[in-house]
Amino acid sequence: MTDSVPEPTGSYDLAVIGAGSAGLAGAVTACELGLSVALLDSSPQPGGQFYRHPAPALGAVRPEALHHDWSAFSDLRRRLSASDIAHLTGHHVWSVAREADGSWSVHAVTGADGTAERPVRVRARALLLATGAYERQLPFPGWTLPGVVGAGGAQAMLKSGLVLPGRRVVVAGSGPLLLAVASSLAAAGARVPAVVEASGYARYARRPRVLLTNPRKAAEALVHSAALLRHRVRVRLRSAVTEVHGTDRVEAVTVTRLDRDWRPARGAGRRIDCDALAVGHGLVPQIELATSLGCATRVLPDRTLGLALDDLQETSVRGLWAAGEAGGVGGAELARTEGELAGRAVAARLRGGRGAGAGRTAGLRRRRDRMRAFADVMAAAHAPGPGWTAWLDDTTDVCRCEEVTAGRVREAVADLGARDARTVKLLTRAGMGWCQGRMCGTAVACLAARDGRGEPPAERRPFAVPVSLATLAALDETTAPGTAQNNAP
Amino acid sequence: MARTPADLVGAQPDPPFEITFDGRPVVVLPGQTVAAALWGAGILAWRTTRGGGRPRGAFCGIGQCFDCLATVNGVPGRRACLVPAQPGDVITTQEGHGHDRLGA
Numbered sequence: 001m002t003d004s005v006p007e008p009t010g011s012y013d014l015a016v017i018g019a020g021s022a023g024l025a026g027a028v029t030a031c032e033l034g035l036s037v038a039l040l041d042s043s044p045q046p047g048g049q050f051y052r053h054p055a056p057a058l059g060a061v062r063p064e065a066l067h068h069d070w071s072a073f074s075d076l077r078r079r080l081s082a083s084d085i086a087h088l089t090g091h092h093v094w095s096v097a098r099e100a101d102g103s104w105s106v107h108a109v110t111g112a113d114g115t116a117e118r119p120v121r122v123r124a125r126a127l128l129l130a131t132g133a134y135e136r137q138l139p140f141p142g143w144t145l146p147g148v149v150g151a152g153g154a155q156a157m158l159k160s161g162l163v164l165p166g167r168r169v170v171v172a173g174s175g176p177l178l179l180a181v182a183s184s185l186a187a188a189g190a191r192v193p194a195v196v197e198a199s200g201y202a203r204y205a206r207r208p209r210v211l212l213t214n215p216r217k218a219a220e221a222l223v224h225s226a227a228l229l230r231h232r233v234r235v236r237l238r239s240a241v242t243e244v245h246g247t248d249r250v251e252a253v254t255v256t257r258l259d260r261d262w263r264p265a266r267g268a269g270r271r272i273d274c275d276a277l278a279v280g281h282g283l284v285p286q287i288e289l290a291t292s293l294g295c296a297t298r299v300l301p302d303r304t305l306g307l308a309l310d311d312l313q314e315t316s317v318r319g320l321w322a323a324g325e326a327g328g329v330g331g332a333e334l335a336r337t338e339g340e341l342a343g344r345a346v347a348a349r350l351r352g353g354r355g356a357g358a359g360r361t362a363g364l365r366r367r368r369d370r371m372r373a374f375a376d377v378m379a380a381a382h383a384p385g386p387g388w389t390a391w392l393d394d395t396t397d398v399c400r401c402e403e404v405t406a407g408r409v410r411e412a413v414a415d416l417g418a419r420d421a422r423t424v425k426l427l428t429r430a431g432m433g434w435c436q437g438r439m440c441g442t443a444v445a446c447l448a449a450r451d452g453r454g455e456p457p458a459e460r461r462p463f464a465v466p467v468s469l470a471t472l473a474a475l476d477e478t479t480a481p482g483t484a485q486n487n488a489p
Numbered sequence: 490m491a492r493t494p495a496d497l498v499g500a501q502p503d504p505p506f507e508i509t510f511d512g513r514p515v516v517v518l519p520g521q522t523v524a525a526a527l528w529g530a531g532i533l534a535w536r537t538t539r540g541g542g543r544p545r546g547a548f549c550g551i552g553q554c555f556d557c558l559a560t561v562n563g564v565p566g567r568r569a570c571l572v573p574a575q576p577g578d579v580i581t582t583q584e585g586h587g588h589d590r591l592g593a
């Protein structure tokens with residue numbers, strides 16, 4: 001295993017993008033089956049978002065205290081260190097291209113935040129995208145105030161930096177992540193006065209078979225619920241934070257009851273004092289590298305887009321596989337299963353080893369299908385209801401980067417005839433800032449669709465990460481076949 | 490019950506060091522990002538928006554939202570949630586944009 005390889009990166013059988021559960025499982029599986037593998041990841045350490053953990057200098061003796069299933073990760077990490085996988089840390093992949101001979105070129109910028117300006121190119125015969133997901137956010141009055149942070153963000157900062165956004169932290173939004181976030185914040189010493197969940201849990205109960213065949217998932221939820229009880233955290237279902245109070249930072253939130261469509265009930269909400277709010281409404285697959293290559297997508301039960309994959313995790317583009325949240329959000333265990341499945345499929349394709357391990361592959365497929373079914377139930381149960389747009393007032397910022405208000409988006413829709421997110425974007429600049437619509441994409445699509453149920457556009461962002469003009473210029477010089485890149489401008 | 494995140498994981502960090510934020514000292518545990526160091530000191534905002542001049546800090550915590558852009562040692566537009574803090578770093582509030590280094 002090589003860390004932060006500075007030198008010519010060369011050519012591999014398989015390049016894996018993302019070192020979370022799916023990417024790690026795919027990389028070690030393929031390598032153990034005899035392929036040469038490069039594993040590119042933006043973080044300094046493997047693990048992805050789920051297994052994010054403190055840097056070695058923080059000397060965490062019990063990193064597993066903030067995690068579920070740490071042993072599954074330790075196992076993958078051990079297999080990674082025992083392998084000769086080129087683990088390229090601090091590599092932010094911004095584009096992937098197909099070469100004339102059918103191989104892939106993966107372009108990355110390096111450094112902690114991608115500003116080291118050393119462009120790198122890795123070539124590979126096959127590609128596995130394990131790029132994970134980011135958090136879906138829905139705006140509400142006050143959500144740009146300091147102290148309002150993503151639920152996943154609070155979790156990430158806690159896991160890697162051992163810090164909290166405040167002492168009294170309300171956790172709100174929708175989805176099973178909220179329970180995990182609340183229980184880890186409480187375990188780490190925060191007071192969590194409430195978990196505010198916009199959905200009910202009734203929809204799970206309507207699919208008892210799926211629940212019964214996924215006992216580990218049900219057990220996970222119980223573990224979190226028990227932790228919340230122990231820390232005296234109150235869970236409020238069918239409610240939302242509809243306003244944040246404070247001038248320079250969070251001082252309190254208003255929690256309002258919702259109807260089944262997430263429309264706030266009339267009358268006053270309940271005010272809860274706090275100094276931070278951790279909020280998130282589920283996760284969105286991160287698929288722009290794949291969509292820029294023309295991969296087919298599918299609409300998931302919560303109306304986000306995931307990659308359409310075949311039975312062995314291959315996308316609609318031959319030679320390009322995907323695993324984990326990129327194909328739909330379903331958790332670390334599913335990601336691991338899909339990663340292994342993809343690793344085996346790539347090895348079978350490249351080495352022609354048909355038949356070998358067929359029993360194992362069949363078992364993995366069954367497990368994947370079972371967990372995918374659960375993921376679908378989960379996504380449907382927490383899909384944003386159309387009534388959430390009633391949380392907004394006209395002055396609420398929808399696009400955080402460009403400070404575009406709900407009023408201006410509504411104007412573009414009502415007065416200027418915009419019918420989709422793309423037109424709203426052109427008329428208002430919503431989604432044209434630094435984050436390229438990752439934070440406001442869902443909200444803008446819903447507002448444009450008028451009924452609050454817009455489908456997010458299959459956004460083809462020009463670049464998966466921001467790239468300096470100097471890097472783009474240098475790219476011209478890097479296209480000679482087989483040359484790995486190290487000529488910083 | 491753990492009182493702090495460091496207690497929870499039994500952290501035994503290397504010796505702390507200092508950086509400054511708008512001139513005032515901030516104590517950092519080695520291995521923390523700039524954003525984590527600032528949160529650790531109770532600082533939640535370190536840039537102002539271009540339009541309304543409103544305060545912002547870390548939001549997504551994973552390099553996606555760009556709300557955490559800070560000026561680090563004179564260089565604007567660094568994502569504080571990704572950049573590791575180094576001894577003696579000078580962090581200043583980023584006013585308005587830091588567009589110059591970004592091509593996208």
Ligand code: FES
Nearest residue numbers: 548550554555570
């Ligand atoms: S907090 Fe979102 S990019 Fe740093």
